[in-house]
Amino acid sequence: MTTPPQYPSYSGGNYPGGNYQGGPQGPGPKPSAPGTVTAAFALYVLAALVSLVGVFLVFTDAGTRQIRDALRDTNTGNMSLDDLVRVTRTITVAVVVVFLALYLFFAFMMRAGRNWARIVLTVLSALSIASSFAGSVAATRSWATWVTLVFSILAIVLMYLAQSNQYFADSKAYRKGAVYR
Structure with missing residues (x-):
């Protein structure tokens, strides 16, 4: 009967996963998002909600008039202006819904400490x-556009403050350390 091989113990050696002293160490506590990142996340969620409300403004009489005015001089070929307005509304809603879904996904990833999402x-x-x-977008700006602009600018600033930068760096280090453990 053979005895199992004896492997050396690594006491104090630095290895890619961290400092092994008598066995693997835990990755430590996961960094928690500072107030700046949490506030940026909240602003992005609020901006998404405001944008969603804003997209429904295209279904109001004022929204229809704005679309009609913007499309009045467009060469529509065989389409009537009413058909073009309906197509524009449909495309607008579809694009906004897809955009907002991605926007929210990136906001959640940013809050989780993913720098690429930031x-x-x-x-x-x-x-x-x-x-x-x-x-043409400037001609149809609404209150929702202005609110979304302000929220976006504030969120960008918050995401790059010192506390936020440290959080993203700590999150990256945590994930790198957790990979090797």
């Missing part, structure tokens, strides 16, 4: 801010 939210917010000042 970057994606920053880019999406910047694009949204820039597009709201573009030609």
